[in-house]
Amino acid sequence: MPKTTATEKRCPNCGETVKEPYKTWELVAPMPDKKMRITVTVFGMYECPSCGKKFRAVVSKAKLGAEGITL
């Protein structure tokens, strides 16, 4: 099975593969969903090594459950 990194993206300008974001940040959803889970989205800023294009992409998403919390 080939190993692929989840952070690898393609430049929207020239199609070059950009391995890692130079900057990442997390965005936490202000409201939980129906199952009381909070969605945390990690965004990354990428810079293409070929053409220098900077673009933003979703690196990963996580859902945080509410286990352990009693209402």
Ligand SMILES: [Zn+2]
């Ligand atoms: Zn590019």
